[in-house]
Amino acid sequence: MAWLSTSSGYGGLAKAFHWLTVLLFAFQLLSAQIMLRLDEHGRVIGLGGSDWYNWHKTxxxxxxxxxxxxxxxxxxxxxxxxxxxLTDLEKRLVHRAEQALYAAMFLMPVSGFVFTMAAGYGVQFASIWPLPNPIGRWATLGEAARLVHLGMAILLGLAVAVHLGVVLRHALWLRNGLLRRMLPGSSGRQ
Incomplete structure (x- = not known):
């Protein structure tokens, strides 16, 4: 298998980045749900709220x-x-969903970083290293970044739903092997 994608299939790097992104998105969604629901003394798998926030930011x-x-x-x-x-409609849906996914992949972490810095929360990278705050406290910017972060979460959810909808239709209903294009170790051809 080639490392880079070719016209005949996805390469090893594309597949590795795809599945690593899936894992990161899943953890981020889970950690957001946990950290937003924990009270001051709550713990989940031994981690308190601040730990979940730090790992979410990291x-x-x-x-x-x-x-x-x-x-x-x-x-x-x-x-x-x-x-x-893929039908023409599915191609258009997948193309738009992909654009939204890439926008969210960049804007969510940037807006999250700006929000936490401008709001004065800071980032303890890996719960060990405090990152410098290049922004300083700036409430208006922090609130704007928080709203962008939330908006990107909604956009990401919609884009993932469209992407999964197309994949699941082909995998479960049509059973035509579309999913093999992105599975590790496969040639990437349908």
Missing amino acids: LGLVALLVAAGRLWARRAGTLPDWAPS
Whole structure:
């Protein structure tokens, strides 16, 4: 399998970045649900609220680096041809969902970082290293960044729903092998 994508299939880097992004999104969603619901003394799997916030912020920054790597790998290779089983409507939906996913992959972590810094919360990277605050306290910017972060979460949810809807239709209903294009170890052809 090639590292970079070609017109005939997704490369190893594209697949690795895709599944790493899935794992990061899943953890971020889970950690957000936990941290927003924990009271002052609550703990989940031994972690308190501040721990969950710190890991959410840390992995948000990691996700930003993964997004940059993913975009680099995409531009270094060639996008595979559309799967022949996709309808024109599905191609348009997938294209728009992909645009929304890339926007969210960059804007969510950036807006989250700006929000936490401008609101004065700061970032304890990996719960160990305090990152410097290049913004300082700025309530208006913090609130604007918080709203962008929430808006990107909604956009991300919609884009993932469209993406999953198309994939699940092909995997469960049509059973035409579309999912194999992105599975590790596969040739990427449908």
